[in-house]
Amino acid sequence: MDEPLSQEFHVAYVFIKMANSPRPGVWVLERSIDNGETFQPWQFFADSIGDCESYFGRESLQPITRDDSATCETQYSKIVPLEGGEIVVSLLNNRPSANDFFNSTVLQEWTRATNVRFRLLRHKTFLGHLMSVARQDPTVTRRVEERERDVVTI
Template sequence: PGQRCPPCRQKQDLHPKALGIKALEKQSDHTLSPDKLYLSLYFAHSRRDCVEQFGQEANMAITQDDQMLCVTEYSRIVPLENGEIVVSLINGRPGAKMFAFSDTLREFTKATNIRLRFLRTNTLLGHLISKAERDPTVTRRYYYSIKDISVGGRCVCNGHAEACSADNPEKQFRCECQHHTCGDTCNRCCAGYNQRRWRPAGQEQHNECEACNCHGHAVDCYYDPDVEHQQASLNSKGVYAGGGVCINCQHNTAGVNCEKCAKGYFRPHGVPVDALHGCIPCSCDPERADDCDQGSGHCHCKPNFSGDYCETCADGYYNFPFCLRIPVFPNYTPSPEDPVAGNIKGK
């Protein structure tokens, strides 16, 4: 439970002679719905049964990782008891030796539920009796004798775990993830490790999830392919590689890597970007400025103000701190005795 496991080995102790026709079915979505069971393997008494019952040629050579098979090798008379059938959905398939890297074979063998459907018993010469000649007083006493069914599988961990366990309150098998991956199947990067896109482990590369570089101002991030394409994200080695974008930057910071100060704050010269409280408020009146320069803290004045801290009116404006636009009158010469006009002339 809790995992879509590849049922790579299935062992059954039963009387092969009684095994006339059987189907091995599986599903991989936990629904327990018979409508969502998919046939994986057919067992038949003869080649004819394979064709008539399942529309499959018997004992075909395996050429595809998801090829359906119909086999007749388990319909012999002997042994009369304690017979064993070992079924593998992996062995003999093209991707068997590279199972971790065959998407088709991994998907074909995934299962959350397995059903064995027994369709007909196999009695001595019983196949020669037509349906009309069968005595129901006899056939109703037919039965299947199964001593044990064992299903073995492996957890799907995408190459990012060496083991899985059910050591949790739900008692469901979960991967013991490595490489900074998380999830029941190690199918995503852990929080704060999304500098690179998540990938399953390869044969020669672990494809570990890489930590985002948020300069200590955020604990989580997400991967953005556009940011990687634009080379706009700085990784932990100081190289613009990857697409990690920091989430919820703290300490009055902002930016892809929390490398900038938020609006209304600045980082003085000489203060490192990872300083916990490096961003301090701008010394600007919000009525006169929108923001300030990083490093110097000089204000970004609105159009009618000027100066490092917007302490004067800009050219063309008068009457600080209101700084109104100077009116323009055609063919008008202001009088020096007019205090307002004198201010205008001084400007």
């Protein structure tokens, strides 16, 4: 479904809970302020600092110094948990004007959105050859089979 929210919102947090697959490997949380005509990155996600740099550039690794800087996060692309993983993105925390939102037009603009999307750049592989048979996780086979049926072309 690719419909606009039909109005403008100020988004402080985005909460994502995965179903029966791991969190994505490399992806971008994006927003539109023109009802989906164009999108801008809010937050980058990758497996490693190296992936952050190669996919999103060295500047994505810099600490937040502006209210409208998009940075790269690595903690939400880990393979564990294999399902039910949660991703909590705060669009306000650690911003210079976080404690003075109503007096920062830059931060107010940063949180404004008519559309939100997730652009998946690389899915998470299961690294089946590294999984221990001794763990005998019966859900691994089910997840692999379901993942192979639900291939997403980006």
